Amino acid sequence: MNDLSSEIDDIFHSKSMAIFGVSRKGGLGNVLLQAFIDQEFPNIFIVNPTITESNLEILGIPVFSDLESIGKPVDLAICSTHPKYVKDIIIECGQYGVKAVVIFSAGFGEKNEKGKKAEEELLKIAQKYKMRLIGPNCMGLYCPKTGLSFFPALPTESGSLGFISQSGSIANILGFSCMVKGIHFSKSISYGNAIDLGFNDFLEYLGYDPDTKLIACYIEGVKDGRRFIKLVKKIRKPIIIWKAGITPAGEQAAQSHTGSLCGDNKLWDIVFDQYGVIRVYNLEEMMSMIQAFINPIPVKNHRVAIISGPGGPAVSSADACEMNNLILAELTDESKKKLQNFIPEFGSSTSNPIDLSLQATFDPILEKNAYEIVGRDPNVDMMLIYLTMLTPRYKDLIKLQEEISKPIAIATAIDVNISSDPFSNYIKRSFIHIRAKKVPNIIKKMNQKGISIHPNEHIAAKALYNIFQYYNKSSKSNF
Amino acid sequence: MNDLSSEIDDIFHSKSMAIFGVSRKGGLGNVLLQAFIDQEFPNIFIVNPTITESNLEILGIPVFSDLESIGKPVDLAICSTHPKYVKDIIIECGQYGVKAVVIFSAGFGEKNEKGKKAEEELLKIAQKYKMRLIGPNCMGLYCPKTGLSFFPALPTESGSLGFISQSGSIANILGFSCMVKGIHFSKSISYGNAIDLGFNDFLEYLGYDPDTKLIACYIEGVKDGRRFIKLVKKIRKPIIIWKAGITPAGEQAAQSHTGSLCGDNKLWDIVFDQYGVIRVYNLEEMMSMIQAFINPIPVKNHRVAIISGPGGPAVSSADACEMNNLILAELTDESKKKLQNFIPEFGSSTSNPIDLSLQATFDPILEKNAYEIVGRDPNVDMMLIYLTMLTPRYKDLIKLQEEISKPIAIATAIDVNISSDPFSNYIKRSFIHIRAKKVPNIIKKMNQKGISIHPNEHIAAKALYNIFQYYNKSSKSNF
Numbered sequence: 001m002n003d004l005s006s007e008i009d010d011i012f013h014s015k016s017m018a019i020f021g022v023s024r025k026g027g028l029g030n031v032l033l034q035a036f037i038d039q040e041f042p043n044i045f046i047v048n049p050t051i052t053e054s055n056l057e058i059l060g061i062p063v064f065s066d067l068e069s070i071g072k073p074v075d076l077a078i079c080s081t082h083p084k085y086v087k088d089i090i091i092e093c094g095q096y097g098v099k100a101v102v103i104f105s106a107g108f109g110e111k112n113e114k115g116k117k118a119e120e121e122l123l124k125i126a127q128k129y130k131m132r133l134i135g136p137n138c139m140g141l142y143c144p145k146t147g148l149s150f151f152p153a154l155p156t157e158s159g160s161l162g163f164i165s166q167s168g169s170i171a172n173i174l175g176f177s178c179m180v181k182g183i184h185f186s187k188s189i190s191y192g193n194a195i196d197l198g199f200n201d202f203l204e205y206l207g208y209d210p211d212t213k214l215i216a217c218y219i220e221g222v223k224d225g226r227r228f229i230k231l232v233k234k235i236r237k238p239i240i241i242w243k244a245g246i247t248p249a250g251e252q253a254a255q256s257h258t259g260s261l262c263g264d265n266k267l268w269d270i271v272f273d274q275y276g277v278i279r280v281y282n283l284e285e286m287m288s289m290i291q292a293f294i295n296p297i298p299v300k301n302h303r304v305a306i307i308s309g310p311g312g313p314a315v316s317s318a319d320a321c322e323m324n325n326l327i328l329a330e331l332t333d334e335s336k337k338k339l340q341n342f343i344p345e346f347g348s349s350t351s352n353p354i355d356l357s358l359q360a361t362f363d364p365i366l367e368k369n370a371y372e373i374v375g376r377d378p379n380v381d382m383m384l385i386y387l388t389m390l391t392p393r394y395k396d397l398i399k400l401q402e403e404i405s406k407p408i409a410i411a412t413a414i415d416v417n418i419s420s421d422p423f424s425n426y427i428k429r430s431f432i433h434i435r436a437k438k439v440p441n442i443i444k445k446m447n448q449k450g451i452s453i454h455p456n457e458h459i460a461a462k463a464l465y466n467i468f469q470y471y472n473k474s475s476k477s478n479f
Numbered sequence: 480m481n482d483l484s485s486e487i488d489d490i491f492h493s494k495s496m497a498i499f500g501v502s503r504k505g506g507l508g509n510v511l512l513q514a515f516i517d518q519e520f521p522n523i524f525i526v527n528p529t530i531t532e533s534n535l536e537i538l539g540i541p542v543f544s545d546l547e548s549i550g551k552p553v554d555l556a557i558c559s560t561h562p563k564y565v566k567d568i569i570i571e572c573g574q575y576g577v578k579a580v581v582i583f584s585a586g587f588g589e590k591n592e593k594g595k596k597a598e599e600e601l602l603k604i605a606q607k608y609k610m611r612l613i614g615p616n617c618m619g620l621y622c623p624k625t626g627l628s629f630f631p632a633l634p635t636e637s638g639s640l641g642f643i644s645q646s647g648s649i650a651n652i653l654g655f656s657c658m659v660k661g662i663h664f665s666k667s668i669s670y671g672n673a674i675d676l677g678f679n680d681f682l683e684y685l686g687y688d689p690d691t692k693l694i695a696c697y698i699e700g701v702k703d704g705r706r707f708i709k710l711v712k713k714i715r716k717p718i719i720i721w722k723a724g725i726t727p728a729g730e731q732a733a734q735s736h737t738g739s740l741c742g743d744n745k746l747w748d749i750v751f752d753q754y755g756v757i758r759v760y761n762l763e764e765m766m767s768m769i770q771a772f773i774n775p776i777p778v779k780n781h782r783v784a785i786i787s788g789p790g791g792p793a794v795s796s797a798d799a800c801e802m803n804n805l806i807l808a809e810l811t812d813e814s815k816k817k818l819q820n821f822i823p824e825f826g827s828s829t830s831n832p833i834d835l836s837l838q839a840t841f842d843p844i845l846e847k848n849a850y851e852i853v854g855r856d857p858n859v860d861m862m863l864i865y866l867t868m869l870t871p872r873y874k875d876l877i878k879l880q881e882e883i884s885k886p887i888a889i890a891t892a893i894d895v896n897i898s899s900d901p902f903s904n905y906i907k908r909s910f911i912h913i914r915a916k917k918v919p920n921i922i923k924k925m926n927q928k929g930i931s932i933h934p935n936e937h938i939a940a941k942a943l944y945n946i947f948q949y950y951n952k953s954s955k956s957n958f
Contacts, residue, residue: 028837083825106826106836137826167791168826169837173867173892180897218791244791249807250798253785256828282795282935283892312646312697312723316761319729328728346562347585347616347647349735357585358507358648388652413652413762418659418896418915436897455934456761 005205008197011100011132012143012187014075016043018067018098020089021080021105022058023048029080032104033059034152041147045070047077067096074098078140083107083118086136090122094129101126103135109193110137110256119195126196138192139168142175142185145211150190151175159184161290162212164202168192170218170242170283177287180417181453182444183294186211200227207235214293216240216286220254221263232275238293238470240278242286243268276473278466285459291443291452292463293470297407301381302468303329304461305374306353308386309360309367310413314353317386317411317457324461326382326468328352335377342369361388368396375404382407382464386457389414394442394451401449407467408451409460416443416453480687487676487684490579490611491622491666493554495522497546497577499568500559500584501537502527508559511583512538513631520626524549546575553577557619562586562597565615569601573608580605582614588672589616589735598674605675617671618647621654621664624690629669630654638663640769641691643681647671649697649721649762656766659896660932661923662773665690679706686714693772695719695765699733700742711754717772717949719757721765722747755952757945764938770922770931771942772949776886780860781947782808783940784853785832787865788839788846789892793832796865796890796936803940805861805947807831814856821848840867847875854883861886861943865936868893873921873930880928886946887930888939895922895932 001009017036021029036044037059046063047070056063064070067077077093079086083105093101103122108115119136126133134140139150145158150168154175161183165171171190178184186209189202199222206212215237222228232239245254246265272279278293280286304326308314321328329352331339339350343366348357354374360366371393374380385397389412397408416439443453454460480488496515500508515523516538525542526549535542543549546556556572558565562584572580582601587594598615605612613619618629624637629647633654640662644650650669657663665688668681678701685691694716701707711718724733725744751758757772759765783805787793800807808831810818818829822845827836833853839845850872853859864876868891876887895918922932933939 028841031841107824111825165791167789167794169789169867170791172837173789173792176867177893180893220791220794242795244795244798247798247801249801250794253794253797253828253832256830256834282799282937283792284935310646310648310652312644312649312699313652313762315646315699315729315732316721316723318732319723319726320761322726322728345586346590349732351735353732355735358651362507362510388648388655414656414659415894415896417894456763458761 001208004201005208007132008201008205009209011076012141012148013146014099014148016045016072016074017041017076017078018045018047018070018074019078019080020047022046024051024058028104030059031152032078032080032150033061035149035154036147037061038152038154039144039147039149039156043072045074067092067098077101078104080104083136087118087122087125090125094125094131098131100132100134102138102140103133104138104140106137108136109195119193123195133196135192136195139171139190142171142188144185155179155184157184158211159186160211160213161185161294162206162209162215163188163217164199164206164215165190165218166192166199166220167218173283174286177283178290180440181287181291182440182442183290183447194223198223200224200231203228203231203235207231207237212237214238214240214290216290218242218244220245225263229271229275232271232277238278238296240280240286240289240293241272242280242282276470278470284455288452288454288459288463289466291447292409292467294447295450296467296470297405297450298471299381299407299468300472302465303327303379303381304384304464305329305331305377305380306384306386307356307370307374308353309356309358310386310388311347311355311357313386313411313413313457314349314355317384317461318353320457320461321384323458324465326461326465329377329380331374331377332379335373338373339370342366364391364393367391367393371397371400375400375406380406382467384457384460384464385410387412390416390439390442390453394446397451398445398449401451405450407464409463410451410453411455411457411460412453415455483680484684484687486611487680488688490555491620491627492625493578493627495524495551495553496520496555496557497524497526497549497553498557498559499526501525503530503537507583509538510631511557511559511629512540514628514633515626516540517631517633518623518626518628518635522551524553546571546577556580557583559583562615566597566601566604569604573604573610577610579611579613581617581619582612583617583619585616587615588674598672602674612675614671615674618650618669621650621667623664634658634663636663637665637690639665639690639692640773641665641685641688641694642667642696643678643685643694644669644697645671645678645699646697652762653765656762657769659919660766660770661919661921662769662926673702677702679703679710682707682710682714686710686716691716693717693719693769695769697721697723699724704742708750708754711750711756717757717775719759719765719768719772720751721759721761755949757949763934767931767933767938767942768945770926771888771946773926774929775946775949776884776929777950778860778886778947779951781944782806782858782860783863783943784808784810784856784859785863785865786835786849786853787832788835788837789865789867790826790834790836792865792890792892792936793828793834796863796940797832799936799940800863802937803944805940805944808856808859810853810856811858814852817852818849821845843870843872846870846872850876850879854879854885859885861946863936863939863943864889866891869895869918869921869932873925876930877924877928880930884929886943888942889930889932890934890936890939891932894934
């Protein structure tokens with residue numbers, strides 16, 4: 001880890017914190033405070049100069065009129081006040097020896113020229129005190145391991161996903177989207193206007209961070225393109241990037257959102273392609289690729305076998321594979337013969353795509369046997385499985401995967417997270433289903449074995465192709 | 480309604496039915512039987528020649544050894560036996576005066592040449608008796624109004640969606656996918672190998688059917704292309720088509736699935752484009768377009784306003800609109816001024832895309848006011864609203880829509896159907912949410928007012944553009 005990354009690592013391991021912007025009447029500052037309380041961050045102090053009575057507590061946290069009154073070291077400050085107070089707070093933090101400040105407050109460079117000048121001033125002050133800044137106009141840092149957070153009720157479990165976002169709200173939304181899929185974070189960073197620490201700094205850090213196995217990013221623009229390219233070339237972990245502001249309308253929106261210059265979209269495509277960056281276009285795709293790359297299985301070829309209970313989706317999945325440059329595997333004669341032995345004679349198909357027929361809805365052994373035979377076929381490099389909904393057969397798949405180790409993407413017609421909602425009382429008489437409460441943990445188990453779950457066959461096929469690409473085109477793969 | 484359509488209408492209004500293929504030990508025939516019992520179809524008789532004892536009942540339905548023993552008229556027969564028995568059953572049905580037979584059994588033309596010859600024979604027998612055939616290799620008919628069904632636990636509620644599917648499993652899956660979105664069917668038809676009644680016949684029928692306002696289809700191939708083109712040209716209802724088998728791999732899969740010749744994909748595109756057919760590529764897109772077209776609002780222009788709480792998705796939604804050929808509306812100065820009056824000064828944007836800032840997560844009035852101002856702006860033809868999750872503010876939107884009548888597409892980061900799952904105990908402290916049990920009914924209410932809900936901003940934008948296209952390009956629109 002280089003010096004800059006060590007410095008960032010220190011910020012993530014802050015032991016004490018002062019929050020500016022918490023008030024008796026509530027507001028966003030109090031929401032932020034609740035976030036840290038939920039994560040049981042060790043030492044939190046509220047600083048509010050308008051509160052003068054002693055021994056006051058808000059949400060059980062002591063309130064001080066200034067840093068000096070705390071009388072203990074403060075590693076990190078969170079600033080969530082009106083922008084007009086930020087400068088004085090930064091000075092106070094610098095004087096008190098705070099190591100870093102997260103400036104949650106907005107109303108700076110993204111707003112106008114005056115805001116840009118104010119940012120320059122803040123940076124100068126911070127540099128004077130050798131203090132690092134994150135933001136302004138950001139959510140800051142989430143790190144369940146050390147108790148950092150930016151929103152109440154985010155999971156306290158740690159995971160291996162590192163996320164860097166230019167948009168605070170996306171950092172937030174992704175936290176909850178991942179939660180319902182059983183995916184947890186090593187670190188999540190919303191860096192906002194990045195007047196000091198910015199995208200490339202955090203990207204480099206997550207490249208070193210041993211807790212981070214997969215890096216996902218939301219960006220509108222990147223300030224130092226050359227450094228970015230050097231980093232994606234160097235980092236030997238999968239990197240997924242959602243780059244917004246790719247049309248004139250989007251670029252204009254990005255300017256008022258984060259003051260970003262978005263750059264030429266074709267250029268981004270070339271860079272992403274050359275260095276094996278996985279590109280996504282919305283949160284849904286992001287969730288799919290995170291699942292596919294949280295523990296991807298190295299693969300040399302891209303011959304895919306499709307297994308489907310429903311026949312129509314088998315056809316559409318074949319389309320999806322071809323549209324995503326995958327090759328439909330030709331099963332060995334031995335596999336075909338074995339399949340013929342148990343797949344129903346009618347309304348089915350034993351050649352790829354394998355159609356298990358309607359019978360699969362009632363006879364779970366069909367699914368299990370098909371996984372076994374097709375999964376072990378030497379002509380099959382990866383599998384795309386289409387299900388009406390997730391069934392308890394996922395256990396067989398996990399068990400099989402321990403022996404075959406091949407990338408598997410599942411597309412489900414009905415979202416796995418809704419399978420046992422109240423209205424599924426209707427459904428459960430008709431389908432073999434799983435209780436929704438168990439779903440996040442099931443998805444987690446599958447993801448850990450290189451099995452990902454997707455909302456449609458096209459994203460599933462794209463995930464499989466991306467894995468193949470990552471291990472074969474990208475110069476930086478570990479394969 | 481022409482003669483053929485009247486004949487199909489009569490089949491849908493069958494009053495009595497005989498099921499072949501139900502047995503004491505269970506199986507697919509019994510599953511089908513349960514489907515009709517669930518729909519309370521008036522007069523059901525089981526016919527099984529291997530059962531000789533009198534007064535036997537299975538699932539409470541009387542069993543007869545042949546049609547003759549029933550002694551009452553039988554309008555419709557369902558045949559779910561091994562294919563080798565089908566010919567004799569068809570003869571028996573013809574002799575007894577049955578009006579139509581649904582041949583659920585597979586193992587015919589989709590299998591081999593011998594199967595194709597067997598189909599020809601079946602057709603000849605049916606024609607001799609002036610009896611109509613649906614199938615083989617199909618699920619048959621679902622019509623909650625008259626009690627027809629093809630799977631247990633399908634909703635008993637009627638709606639205005641007509642669905643025609645070459646794949647039985649997709650007809651089935653769509654039933655349940657629609658159920659969780661509160662969408663109900665007038666009729667759903669799985670026609671399989673279509674040796675007699677086929678896709679065009681049912682398309683024409685649904686074109687006439689007063690209960691059907693929207694026609695959705697899953698097809699792999701169409702036998703009479705000229706008639707198909709005439710029909711899509713003539714029918715003055717929106718038609719959504721999921722055409723699979725569009726790549727060589729998919730086409731090959733389709734051949735073993737339904738024995739279809741898929742045709743040139745470019746040609747399909749030209750036809751769909753010329754006659755305003757809405758094209759989708761998977762079930763997820765199908766669900767989006769069904770919602771958008773179940774009660775579409777006529778629109779002359781395509782200037783869209785984007786409202787988003789989260790700022791990142793606002794940028795990405797602007798991209799999505801431009802990528803889908805929509806124009807970002809320029810709000811009137813009056814609207815901008817009104818927005819400035821209540822939208823937070825920082826971390827927000829009052830120009831399109833309108834970014835309500837993080838504050839929107841806590842302050843529901845922001846959302847309500849933004850809908851009002853933007854919705855009534857004369858420069859705005861349609862709205863794309865991005866939400867973290869569905870909030871109770873949908874009520875304000877419905878109320879507003881009664882006055883403004885503009886197409887509205889909502890994209891939600893977290894699927895509306897999972898908003899109140901067990902694990903959302905974490906979420907509900909942080910977000911304004913809706914109880915999942917209520918969701919299907921809420922979506923239904925919104926759909927009825929021309930408000931559709933989508934899994935990402937790109938599909939939402941596509942839905943809006945499709946509505947614009949339908950009313951402006953299609954020669955058959957009612958606008």
